[in-house]
Amino acid sequence: MRLTHVRQLTRPRLDRLFELAELIRGSMRAGDQSFAARLAGRLSGRSAVLAFSQPSTRTFVSCSLAARATGLVCEEMRGSETSSRTKGETELDTFLTLANLADAIILRHHDPGLIERLAYELTRRQMPTRLLNAGSGPDQHPTQALLDVFTLNAHLDLRAASRQITVGMVGDLRRGRAARSLSHMLSQFPNVRQVFIAPDGLHMSGDVTDALDTAGVEWSRTDDLDEMLPSLDAVYMVRLQDEYEIREDEAPVTPVDMRLSPERTAMLPAHACILHPLPRRGELPLEVDDDPRARHWEAVERGKWVRAALLLHQFGCDDPSALSG
Ligand code: NCD
Numbered sequence: 001m002r003l004t005h006v007r008q009l010t011r012p013r014l015d016r017l018f019e020l021a022e023l024i025r026g027s028m029r030a031g032d033q034s035f036a037a038r039l040a041g042r043l044s045g046r047s048a049v050l051a052f053s054q055p056s057t058r059t060f061v062s063c064s065l066a067a068r069a070t071g072l073v074c075e076e077m078r079g080s081e082t083s084s085r086t087k088g089e090t091e092l093d094t095f096l097t098l099a100n101l102a103d104a105i106i107l108r109h110h111d112p113g114l115i116e117r118l119a120y121e122l123t124r125r126q127m128p129t130r131l132l133n134a135g136s137g138p139d140q141h142p143t144q145a146l147l148d149v150f151t152l153n154a155h156l157d158l159r160a161a162s163r164q165i166t167v168g169m170v171g172d173l174r175r176g177r178a179a180r181s182l183s184h185m186l187s188q189f190p191n192v193r194q195v196f197i198a199p200d201g202l203h204m205s206g207d208v209t210d211a212l213d214t215a216g217v218e219w220s221r222t223d224d225l226d227e228m229l230p231s232l233d234a235v236y237m238v239r240l241q242d243e244y245e246i247r248e249d250e251a252p253v254t255p256v257d258m259r260l261s262p263e264r265t266a267m268l269p270a271h272a273c274i275l276h277p278l279p280r281r282g283e284l285p286l287e288v289d290d291d292p293r294a295r296h297w298e299a300v301e302r303g304k305w306v307r308a309a310l311l312l313h314q315f316g317c318d319d320p321s322a323l324s325g
Contacts, residue, residue: 001120001130001314001316002130003131003132003142003310003314004116004119004131004133005116005133005140006140006141006142006145006181006184006185009146009185010040010188011188011189012110012165013313014146014149014188015316016313017027017150017158017306017309017313017319018144018153020309020312020313020320021214021247021305021306021309022068022154023320023323024039024263024323025302025309027323028305035323038151038325039069039070039071039294039308040068040069040070040071041171042070042071042317042322043071044072045071045103046071046072046104047073047074047075047102047103047313048072048073048075048102048105049069049075049077049098049102049104050063050067050075050077050104050106050107051098051105051106051109051116052076052107052134052211053079053080053108054108054109055111056108056134057143057278057321058133058278058303059108059135059143059144060076060078060108060134062145062300062303062307063132063134063307064076066304066305066307066308066311067307067323069304069307070308070312070317071296072103072239073102075101080094088132092117092118092121092150093111095107099122099127100120100127102129103130104129104130104132104311104315105118105129105130105131105132106134107131107132107134107136108132108135108136109136109137110137111136111137112136112139112140113136113137115131115136116134119131121139130314132310132311133315135177135179138175138176138180138241139180140177140181141181141277142177142181142185143303143310144178144182144277144303145184146303146306146307146310147299147300147307148178148275148299148300149182149185149186150299150303150306151298151299151302152234154269154302155273156233158191158192159189161190161191161254162295163232164193165189165191165193165196165234166193166194166231166232166233166234167182167192167193167195167234168195168196168228168229168232168234168235168236168239169182169183169195169196169197169198169236169238169248170197170198170238170258170260170283171201171202171240172226173196173198173203173204173238173240174201174203174204174205175241175244176238176239176277177201178238178277179236180205180239182300183208183212184208184211186217187212187217188215189214193219193220194212194219194220195219195221195222195228195232196219196221197223197228198221198255198258199223199253199255200251200253200254201250201251201253201254202240202253204221223254225257225258225264227269229303229313231267231273232269232272233272233273234271234272234274235268235272235273236275237258237260237280237283237284239281240279240283240301245275250318259282259283260285261282261285262273262285262287262291265293270293271293272292274288274295274296275295275296276301277299282295
């Protein structure tokens with residue numbers, strides 16, 4: 001399986017991945033050495049290249065450790081300065097080289113369309129190389145959504161149809177690929193309502209809200225964070241994505257204070273989840289880490305195991321019984 005867009009992570013796939021990820025997480029955290037050996041046997045003899053043209057702390061290390069835990073041998077290419085691109089190699093040739101050498105390419109790239117073009121080329125050439133989108137410009141970040149929903153589901157049980165759950169996304173939603181992917185993924189949970197809380201100019205783009213309308217998802221938008229906080233079951237904070245420029249012909253941004261201060265967390269319900277894909281700036285102050293509702297560090301840890309589950313799935317090696325002793 002080549003994962004280029006979050007839409008490919010359908011509900012049956014998600015349910016299966018979460019179950020497998022919980023199994024892996026529980027056994028690995030318990031230090032079960034024989035489980036770790038069985039996990040590392042699943043993809044041994046295969047390889048992955050992590051090709052990242054944009055900066056990364058969590059996604060890079062998380063994918064690398066997840067891949068190694070499943071037995072994949074990993075190679076990395078960060079930036080093109082040390083590759084043959086400096087000798088005139090085209091980008092396509094660079095990626096075809098990687099695809100001829102490795103069984104999987106874990107790709108983060110500034111060009112949002114590159115991963116789809118590469119997937120097309122690999123299919124056309126009948127190459128089996130797996131692709132994993134680890135961030136495509138300002139567009140998609142499917143594995144971040146996967147770990148966010150994995151974490152939310154562990155605390156709020158998104159699948160329980162008995163009650164409506166309101167998830168608020170706050171900040172730069174227009175350019176935040178993590179929020180865009182999260183919105184798509186949450187649209188598969190019929191009892192989840194989405195509220196977009198952003199300053200004018202940074203609201204969720206029409207392509208995402210159109211998809212929500214098509215899926216019949218209840219959603220709304222506002223710039224009033226204080227008014228929304230008491231009704232949120234989860235709040236997802238997003239930093240200003242100022243590495244992507246706003247063109248002069250696009251709507252200007254009206255500055256509004258979207259900081260989740262300790263005073264504001266006091267307005268959230270007692271059962272709420274606080275999430276942030278990280279890196280953070282001032283929008284999620286350090287003091288919030290001590291709030292028992294803060295789940296952003298737990299999400300980082302969960303991310304490694306759900307990515308391991310996803311890699312097993314991509315290679316068709318995700319039968320949980322193969323991991324039991
Ligand atoms: C996110 C990203 O790269 O899109 N970070 C991450 O992968 N955890 C969010 C961000 O950079 O704001």
